[in-house]
Amino acid sequence: MKQKTLFYCTSCGNETAKWAGKCPACGAWNTIVEQPEQPRTAGKIPPSRSAGGPKRRACPVTELRTDEEIRFPTGMGELDRVLGGGAVKGSLVLVGGAPGIGKSTLMLQICDQLCKSSRVLYVSGEESEHQLKLRAKRLRVDSPNLLVLSETSLGEVLEAVTAEAPEVLIVDSIQTLWNEALDSPAGSVSQVKDCAMALMQVAKGRGITVFVIGHVNKEGSIAGPKVLEHMVDCVLYFEGDQHAAHRILRAAKNRFGATNEIGVFEMRDSGLVEVENPSELLLSGRPEDAPGTCVTCVMEGARPVLAEIQALVVSTAGSNPRRTSNGFDYNRFAMLLAVLDKRGGLKVSACDAYLNIIGGLWLDEPAADLAAVIALASSYLDRPVPGDLVAVGEVGLTGELRSVSHLEQRISEIHRLGFRRCVVPRRRTGALTAPPGLDLIPAGNIGEAIRAALGARG
Incomplete structure (x- = not known):
């Protein structure tokens, strides 16, 4: 008798009776493979229960103990x-x-x-x-x-x-x-x-x-x-x-x-x-007076971490500009380039653009938007960002800067590592108290932020 076979998706484990190019459960392509049908060992009744052993019974949640560590x-x-x-x-x-x-x-x-x-x-x-x-x-x-x-x-x-x-x-x-x-x-x-x-x-x-x-x-x-x-x-x-x-x-x-x-x-x-102290490790070896680099502060859980964003904007050799991001969401990177071109007045749409996060971090929160925009503008204008400046803020489609959460903790970490200036959204600046030695620079849009960081006209 011919052994019966089943088809499994190697991505989600879904079982199907016939092969398909696309998994109907997870939507992955070319992940379904054929394997012989296996006996259902995991579904067998445990020996202790089949032999009349003790059974677990449901109990009220109020009777459950939580004092044990x-x-x-x-x-x-x-x-x-x-x-x-x-x-x-x-x-x-x-x-x-x-x-x-x-x-x-x-x-x-x-x-x-x-x-x-x-x-x-x-x-x-x-x-x-x-x-x-x-x-x-x-x-x-x-x-x-x-x-x-x-x-x-x-x-x-x-x-x-x-x-x-x-x-x-x-x-x-x-x-x-x-x-x-x-x-x-x-x-x-x-x-x-x-x-x-x-x-x-x-x-x-x-x-x-x-x-x-x-x-x-x-x-x-x-x-x-x-x-x-x-x-x-x-x-x-x-x-x-x-x-x-x-x-x-x-x-x-x-x-x-x-x-x-x-x-x-x-x-x-x-x-x-x-x-x-991961911030010191991630910022070690940072180049001085080099265009296309800016520091931001992101929250990894309850811990503020400073990360360096590097950008490179060069004139394209073809009709289709190239976009590459490492450690940063590609779609958000493309959106920031469009905002910088439309609202910032910098024609980066005709240039190849590359964005890289130093240290293997993956920045998935909007607070890194402003630093990415400043790094791109710095590379496009070939003007370095001051080494003692940090940028924190979310960028909207109209070029405005939005406030971010845990801004007080971010500012404390920025001050602890010796930075002297921080570009922040103007909306939250009035409620903040800057530590001694740290100058908060409020900005309402990316044009003001670029002028504050580079002295450029955006």
Whole structure:
């Protein structure tokens, strides 16, 4: 008898009876692949329940206890910040990132602190015990409470969890685990879904905190079905150029905290080192008296961070000007160019324009609009922005400047780092008190802001 096959979407995990070029669930193109139909192992009734074991019953929310402390520190303050104040007991955390970015290093480093109060089981499907020992020695992680297992079989991993009873489980990586009951290879849609479901049952049923490492695809998202991100409690992305020293940890999903916090690390020979003041790191090496660069202050959660925006505007050689942005939304970049051309009086529509955010940051809030416009105008006019000037504000389609949130915290951070002038929207200037040594320059539109920053006529 011919084995029945199903078609899976590698992006969202949706199952269909026939192949299609476009997934009907998520709309992705060319992501549907054919695989043999697998037995439904995840839907079987647990043995304890089928044998008449105890059942969980619903209880009123007023009877639930909240006096027990469910958070505990990981030993890395930046990681605790992104997690919302520490790891949560019984949670399932997915850590994703490009190969070589430092995911395994981060997980092994937190074992040094976790092993002081808990038993940690580190399961690696990519390295042998000898390789893990060499890396642990380099990172100076040495504790009898750290248990190491080099295994890819899901059944063997679950048996080790039962035998050792750890409080923390680290799996490196989810794409290497495979269930013997399924015929598909490790890393396939069905394997990743089944293994993630089993780890989630371990975390929720036994109260074990589980950290799972996941690889990313060429688009930068977690490799495998999209349902994997829906199953876990927290999704962390480890970002940054592996050829550079700094790394940024960002939360894309967090059921126990905010998703707009970031953690900054620096990769050294001894491992990852926390960067408590990321603004100084991101502004280090900034050129002096160079046109096309401006500093802004953005909010990453509750933390103000200063970032450098660089722009390059040159005359185009063809009929269609080129637009390229790195670390800045492309559509918003095109909108700011149109506003600068129409309302600012600078004919940048006939020029090639490039925008880059230094340090690997992604600026997704409108407060960076004004600094981007000033950097573009500086490059177009070939006039440098003063090195002690920062610009903060949102730009509207009519060229007006809108106020932004948390302006007092941004100004305090700007003053702390030694800047002396700050261009801000005029609407909020009257309610602000400038710290000693910092001059607030109010501007109502981009023309006034450009004249204040460059002395140009916009």
